Amino acid sequence: MSPLNLVVDQLIDPSAAPRSALATAPIALEDLADFLEILQFLIREPSVVGSEDSFFRVLRRELEEVGAEVTHYHGVLVAQGSRPHELMLSAHIDRHGLLCTGPNEFQYAAFIAGNQSELTGDSVSEQMLHTIENRFQGQRVQAHLPYTGTYIGQGVITHSYICPERKNLIFEVEGLEYLQPGTPVSFLDRLQFNDGYISAQLDNVISAAIIIFLFRCGFEGTALFTAQEESGRSWRYALSWFQRQRLGTDRLIALDTSPYHSREAADEQLVTLRRKDASADFAPGITQELGDRCTQLGIPYSYKDDYIAAQNLTRPKPYSLGRTEMGRLTAATDGAVTGTTLQIPTTEYHTATETASLASVAAIIRLLQTFID
Secondary structure (H helix, E strand, O other), rough: OOOHHHHHHOOOOOOOOOOOOOOOOOOOOHHHHHHHHHHHHHOOOOEEOOOOOHHHHHHHHHHOOOOEEEEOOOOOOEOOOOOOOOOOEEOOEEEEEEEEOOOOEEHHHHHHHHHHHHOOOOOHHHOOOOOOOHOOOOOEEEEOOOOOOOOEEEEEEEEEEEEEOOOOOEEEEEEEOOOOOOOOOEEOOOEEEEEOOOEEEEHHHHHHHHHHHHHHOOOOOOEEEEEOOOOOOOOHHHHHHHHHHHHOOOEEEEEEEEEOOOOOHHHOEEEEEEEEEOOOOOOOOHHHHHHHHHHHHHHOEEEHHHHHHHHHHHOOOOOOOOOOOOHHHHHHOOOEEEEEEEEEEEEEOOOOOOOEHHHHHHHHHHHHHOOOO
């Protein structure tokens, strides 16, 4: 047994598992270990918002190795099996990071001035900006060449604050004073294991890893990997692909993580679904189908829009439902391209220690495996 198998065996000991035990959605230990190996590998590859090219090449290699037909367009990588229209999955592959914007000046890459025309102020990322501004002190970072992803140096964040004029997080970084404007800087990230949970900057590399794992298990549908979701652009890249193909669908499932304010709140469900976001109602058919499959498998689930509505009853300033890639696609096409979301409950959202339970990951994989004959 490999070291990772031994780790998984220890982590999912029923005595240490979250309230909703893995037994509700069984998955072989060796399968979970195989998935975690994929995730560990992908986490080490940089994919800062707006500089995803090198990560696209990594994905392409992994997917072609398992026989998928892979095509790279601007902003979207598309992998297809032998039954491409049966089910479609999508996942954005950009991760938060920094961008050098001047002499020893670093900004949160998603919200640089060039992206702010796409941001409406009611996305989850924007709403959480003030919440996360003080979380980065002492965080190690590494710089890469924009297109190739070649490593060019490391530094440490010493201070971060929100600039009211630029409406963005500004970072002070020690050790990267020599960088030129336009250089992406990623958080130094490694997968961590702790008592049935995994932590890293999971949003949304974990979904990319799940899709690769599903192709290895025999998935024959279509998967779209999109760039720049955190800056509000990914839906445009996905839409352009559907337009090229002159194709519509109501069975697109967008995989992602979903933030909760506490571990207790996150562990109330293994799977998070949505009926809608701030942009549009999702496709009721596939949304209900996912809920029904969860019920059949004994997987606890909930609807994030219901959760937000309940939380807003006690908040002085209500939270938005957020604007997701799925909602924007649905609204832009008047429902011609639509579907639903399938999300992993997490805490410490948009940090290098975003945390999910292995029980939740296993449940998501088990749920999606039911679509594979």
